Amino acid sequence: MNRHMANQPTLPNGFFSTAKQEEGLNREQYQMNSMTKILAFLTLTLLLTPLTGCTAEEEEEAVAFPAFSSLADNDETYDNARMAGSPFIVVFSAEWCNSPCYTTMHALWAAQPELPVLVMSTDPVENATGVTLSEWHASADAHDDDDTTGDAGVSLTTYAFMKGSEVAAALDITRPGSLAFVNGEGEVTYLHEGRMDDTDEILKRWSEASGTA
Ligand SMILES: [Ca+2]
DSSP, rough: HHHHHHHHOOOOOHHHHHHHHHHHHHHHHHHHHHHHHHHHHHHHHHHHHHHHHHHHHHHHEEEEEEOOEEEEESSOEEEEHHHHTTTTTEEEOTTTTTTHHHHHHHHHHHHHHTTOOEESSSSSSGGGOOOOOOOOHHHHHHHGGTTTTTTTOOOTTTTEEEOOHHHHHHHHSSSSSSEOOOTTTTTEEEEESSOOOOHHHHHHHHHHHOOOO
């Protein structure tokens, strides 16, 4: 037995120490690799963090105009597909809203005539206060009429009057007197609450929706 063992090839001197050194080296290399990976991960995280923030912010800003389909006073149906590809303005009003609704409608026309405007009633009742969509449109047209001089002023010919309480609710609008500017992508670029009669502000918001700002 002893002879047999003696015949075993002798390991070179320092074999174990060399192996240990190699093992130590491998561990060091492994640690280095891990460090590199961690550093790379941290760098990537730092680089991506602001980008992620921006993306989330943009997604937050881009509110899609709600899905809708409504028959207007001109007997034409307006929906998202019809309005897609070009900007438009939605005035959330009601058959019984004279102020500030009519003021805002005429301020839009005065700022730029013949804009594509959808006037949506936040009142779900059919013919609210006994007024049809056509009568409502006529009443809005007459808002700037001068009874004493007989001057009929302007008629809001490019404005379509329709029901839209569900659309308004989807945008958290519960009462008349708000506006939405919508771009060609169907995204709300500006939501305004209350009277809007400042020409510069109207033109600025229209430019934003048109993508020309
Ligand atoms: Ca008029």
